[in-house]
Amino acid sequence: MTDSAVELTRGFKEGKWTAVETTQLFLDRINANESKVHAFLSVDADRALADARKVDEKREAGESLGRLAGIPVAVKDLICTQEWTTTCGSKMLETYRPPYDATVVEKLQAADAILIGKTNLDEFAMGSSTEHSAFGRTHNPWDLERVAGGSSGGAAACVAADMALLSLGTDTGGSIRQPAAFCGVVGLKPTYGRVSRRGLIAFASSLDQIGPLAWTAEDTALLLETIAGHDPADSTSAPREVPSYSDTLNQPLKGLRIGIIEDHFEEGLNHEISQAIQTLIQWLEDAGAIPEPVRLPHSRYGIATYYVVASSEASSNLARYDAAHYGYRTSNEDAAENLEAMYERSRSEALGNEVKRRIMLGTYALSSGYYDAYYLNALKVRRLIRDDFESAFQKVDLLLGPTTPSAAFRAGEKSTDPLSMYLEDIYTVLANLAGVPAVAFPCGQTGEGLPISAQLWGPAFEEGRLLQVVHQFQSHTEWHKKRPSFS
Amino acid sequence: MSSVDYQLVVGLEVHVQLKTLTKLFCGCSTTFGAAPNTQTCPVCLGHPGTLPVLNREAIRLAIRTGLALNSTIPPTTKWDRKNYFYPDLPKGYQISQFDQPICQGGELKLPGDETSSPRTIRITRAHLEEDAGKSMHDESSGSADSRIDLNRTGTPLLEIVSEPDIRSAEEAKQYLTELKLLLTYLQVSDCNMQEGSLRVDANVNLHLQRGDELVATPIVEIKNLNSFRAVERALVYEAQRQREVFEDTGQRIGEAPKQTRGWDDNLQVTKVQREKEESSDYRYFPDPDLVPIMLPESWVTELKSDLGALPAALRERLKTEFGLSQYDADVIVNQGPDMVAYFEAVASNLKDAKRASNWIQQDVMRTLNDMEYSLADFSIKADDLAKLLQLIEAGELDNSRGRDVYQWLLDHPGTPEEGMKALGIASVGSDDLLDLCKQLIGEHPSAVSDFKAGKKQALGAMIGAARKLNPNANPGKVKDLLSQLISHED
Amino acid sequence: MTTGIESKDVLKVAKLAKLQLTEEEVKRLVDELSQIVGYVDQLSSVDTTNVAPLDHVLDVTDALRDDIVISSLPRESALSNAPKEDGETFLVPPVLG
Numbered sequence A: 001m002t003d004s005a006v007e008l009t010r011g012f013k014e015g016k017w018t019a020v021e022t023t024q025l026f027l028d029r030i031n032a033n034e035s036k037v038h039a040f041l042s043v044d045a046d047r048a049l050a051d052a053r054k055v056d057e058k059r060e061a062g063e064s065l066g067r068l069a070g071i072p073v074a075v076k077d078l079i080c081t082q083e084w085t086t087t088c089g090s091k092m093l094e095t096y097r098p099p100y101d102a103t104v105v106e107k108l109q110a111a112d113a114i115l116i117g118k119t120n121l122d123e124f125a126m127g128s129s130t131e132h133s134a135f136g137r138t139h140n141p142w143d144l145e146r147v148a149g150g151s152s153g154g155a156a157a158c159v160a161a162d163m164a165l166l167s168l169g170t171d172t173g174g175s176i177r178q179p180a181a182f183c184g185v186v187g188l189k190p191t192y193g194r195v196s197r198r199g200l201i202a203f204a205s206s207l208d209q210i211g212p213l214a215w216t217a218e219d220t221a222l223l224l225e226t227i228a229g230h231d232p233a234d235s236t237s238a239p240r241e242v243p244s245y246s247d248t249l250n251q252p253l254k255g256l257r258i259g260i261i262e263d264h265f266e267e268g269l270n271h272e273i274s275q276a277i278q279t280l281i282q283w284l285e286d287a288g289a290i291p292e293p294v295r296l297p298h299s300r301y302g303i304a305t306y307y308v309v310a311s312s313e314a315s316s317n318l319a320r321y322d323a324a325h326y327g328y329r330t331s332n333e334d335a336a337e338n339l340e341a342m343y344e345r346s347r348s349e350a351l352g353n354e355v356k357r358r359i360m361l362g363t364y365a366l367s368s369g370y371y372d373a374y375y376l377n378a379l380k381v382r383r384l385i386r387d388d389f390e391s392a393f394q395k396v397d398l399l400l401g402p403t404t405p406s407a408a409f410r411a412g413e414k415s416t417d418p419l420s421m422y423l424e425d426i427y428t429v430l431a432n433l434a435g436v437p438a439v440a441f442p443c444g445q446t447g448e449g450l451p452i453s454a455q456l457w458g459p460a461f462e463e464g465r466l467l468q469v470v471h472q473f474q475s476h477t478e479w480h481k482k483r484p485s486f487s
Numbered sequence B: 001m002s003s004v005d006y007q008l009v010v011g012l013e014v015h016v017q018l019k020t021l022t023k024l025f026c027g028c029s030t031t032f033g034a035a036p037n038t039q040t041c042p043v044c045l046g047h048p049g050t051l052p053v054l055n056r057e058a059i060r061l062a063i064r065t066g067l068a069l070n071s072t073i074p075p076t077t078k079w080d081r082k083n084y085f086y087p088d089l090p091k092g093y094q095i096s097q098f099d100q101p102i103c104q105g106g107e108l109k110l111p112g113d114e115t116s117s118p119r120t121i122r123i124t125r126a127h128l129e130e131d132a133g134k135s136m137h138d139e140s141s142g143s144a145d146s147r148i149d150l151n152r153t154g155t156p157l158l159e160i161v162s163e164p165d166i167r168s169a170e171e172a173k174q175y176l177t178e179l180k181l182l183l184t185y186l187q188v189s190d191c192n193m194q195e196g197s198l199r200v201d202a203n204v205n206l207h208l209q210r211g212d213e214l215v216a217t218p219i220v221e222i223k224n225l226n227s228f229r230a231v232e233r234a235l236v237y238e239a240q241r242q243r244e245v246f247e248d249t250g251q252r253i254g255e256a257p258k259q260t261r262g263w264d265d266n267l268q269v270t271k272v273q274r275e276k277e278e279s280s281d282y283r284y285f286p287d288p289d290l291v292p293i294m295l296p297e298s299w300v301t302e303l304k305s306d307l308g309a310l311p312a313a314l315r316e317r318l319k320t321e322f323g324l325s326q327y328d329a330d331v332i333v334n335q336g337p338d339m340v341a342y343f344e345a346v347a348s349n350l351k352d353a354k355r356a357s358n359w360i361q362q363d364v365m366r367t368l369n370d371m372e373y374s375l376a377d378f379s380i381k382a383d384d385l386a387k388l389l390q391l392i393e394a395g396e397l398d399n400s401r402g403r404d405v406y407q408w409l410l411d412h413p414g415t416p417e418e419g420m421k422a423l424g425i426a427s428v429g430s431d432d433l434l435d436l437c438k439q440l441i442g443e444h445p446s447a448v449s450d451f452k453a454g455k456k457q458a459l460g461a462m463i464g465a466a467r468k469l470n471p472n473a474n475p476g477k478v479k480d481l482l483s484q485l486i487s488h489e490d
Numbered sequence C: 001m002t003t004g005i006e007s008k009d010v011l012k013v014a015k016l017a018k019l020q021l022t023e024e025e026v027k028r029l030v031d032e033l034s035q036i037v038g039y040v041d042q043l044s045s046v047d048t049t050n051v052a053p054l055d056h057v058l059d060v061t062d063a064l065r066d067d068i069v070i071s072s073l074p075r076e077s078a079l080s081n082a083p084k085e086d087g088e089t090f091l092v093p094p095v096l097g
């Protein structure tokens, strides 16, 4: 058929193939590849085919068709779907069926997309490897022994393994971009407030955003156009028009000032990644862009700031899992007559170690006597970090740097050392702290054949420019056409 | 040792349920009394992924209240989370306001009465927050479980916190009465304690003089105060208890943790509530799901001009414009804005406003009480009562016959004049009155001579006789005419 | 700032967070939290005098809703995910005073 979502929906609208045929094709690939990759937590073939049939009927009836008509889309299992369990990768919500659909899910449905499955993740999006899922880890399609990244590991791996062309992930500190980097696909974290968070199960509310993953900038633009926009049901959603990202992909790069984040090319960055990005910079220059060095003086405080802010919010956001109104409840007998025991046992039995660790850290940072030193101070440093970006964007149009310090690591390699895992997000957390958009896209491969990813950042609401650069890079290079060999 | 060698010091926290149609952060109805868990949605059930969206009307009602309490309304206000676990709090935190409440500072003036002089109680702040649900525990049901109803979860509350300016149980009651009256006038709350739309917590301690030193006892918070009377009694009880504890332990403020006690209405005592050491650490922090709200000066000014007349101003008006006493003004104003309007409509048609005040206090209020009517349901409209009292004023009928007409008006549709006609009350013409008096003088020679001898009360018997001869004869007029005629006999 | 996180701190925080920890978990969390908090302590070296805390990255304000009733969930769906319910209410172990 085609591996472009843009062409897939065009072909469908032109009658070249049916939605059922497309859906069946992806279901077949899932059948073939999923046992090796484990990108999904649920796939409901019957439901997906039934939905596809409805879209086919719509076309046959001559009704107008949505932007994503006939395209199977995978949705991270942190996003609420009324018709599918929404587990967050946690035993706590193993059987949870939300009483409503997320706004983005409503938008996918309104666009005639076909929900093909819910993807795996680190429990409650807390992790960078999808090893912290209560339902088994996701394998990296480029090397099954390696991690797919996280927390949207399933969202990235299902695209890389050809089991979906479009995929929705969520990004709190790099959870779209880091797995996109490890799996060699494009992943975009939108500006905070660009995409409604209603129905995105909160990890850290001031940082969380839903965003698209795909092979190409073109497909990423298509999915972003569909899900973005103001939602009166989300008070933090921006009341702004959504531009047509697809229409500006070919605007010339000439004169575009691109700041190279010097701080991100110092210690800790893998040499091959550094090399690949230098090549990318050269390409940009050849295309007429103007690279210039930029410093973000507070970027080295990103991880510390992020872990305090994110964990504090998480400790409160996850207090709702108290076994009273939904979710897991312990069957322990002591807990039947003792409310405290019911709370403590249920939470302890159903939440994983990483989640507990962050709840503990956040509770500590907010508790009396520590609030000013940790939480409040982190909010102040957060302002300094955002101010760094504001000054940088006075001088340049976009910023460029690596997505991750190294390529995909081996499973188990970092799971015993939480801090080293946290440092995986060193280049990604800043976009969340500053609320600006950033896109990760493949720009090379390591000697071992693992994807290398660059990260491009823009001022708030400049997603269009990010995609414009990635699209033109992809029009002249082949990195986005590389496929893992396992399939 | 004297029994009152201490000073009671009280600050009150009043939770007022605001009269909105929907909850603070979702569109569920706030109507009282629905079947359990029928007024809930994913947002107020605290489902994962849901987000709060603020109700504009709650902000309007809060500002209105703040303005009436003379609070400062800041240019912006924000939201914080108060974190604690409780089954009637489904999110594990309450959305409240911590460091930027919507109303800052303020005061409530207590009018004073025969036993107390006017006082001002300072208001610390008033903030908006969402209510919790209801947990019900019934031992007798045979089930060990508590039942949770989340209908009330998310209902908007305004928590009004006073400074510790209250000095007696009586004063606490006056404060609550005046506050409730003000809220009623503002139409911001139903203030129904039975339905929980007004709830009171008290912070209480004692100041004792020990030699040259003023000593304070540890502060105790009292909860479960379900009526104003409970507040009064609990404070009296608590003063006595703290006094005794102090004699026993000598513990001063800061030497014991703040205790929470619940009022037991059956036993009429306060009891210590299960102390959870950790429960005091609420880990307040700004709610990332809600953005700051601007309260532009223009909006506040508009709301201020829209407050309407409030109790303190109305009492003054009734005193200066209608010449009522402080007591009479209080009684009428305390009945609420409808009664004030009723009074003003009646009184402004009369020469003597006191007559309107008397009739309203003695007759109208009694009727409303007996029949459990509100003024809106009352069949005698202000125009009718005014007409009736005008007729009395003009001497067309006396108070006693007036009451007959009043009763007739309660039972029948119609005007006072129709009532008089129906009851056969016709004013007696002057010729008839003269004939009647002459007849009386002829029939009561001894009374006439007693009167001449200076016994003014001798006319009483003749007036009583006049009523029998003609019930419509106005006793005042009979009396005047009799004394004229007798004086002229000489 | 020295962190000096001890097991009593871990236990106090666990109590607040309603987590029941095994002895082994307490020990592990003392180490892990000490390490993380030690790392986070670098923030205390940043000069934040006169820096206002940043609670919201966007300047969105005044997200307000009109006071209009929207139909609630049928009770059946409100209770449908409950671990224990009686058809009318959620059931939890006894809530005392």
Ligand SMILES: [Mg+2]
Pocket (backbone or CB within 6 Å): B129, B159
């Ligand atoms: Mg309160």
Ligand SMILES: [Zn+2]
Pocket (backbone or CB within 6 Å): B023, B026, B027, B028, B039, B040, B041, B042, B043, B044, B045, B154
């Ligand atoms: Zn609701």
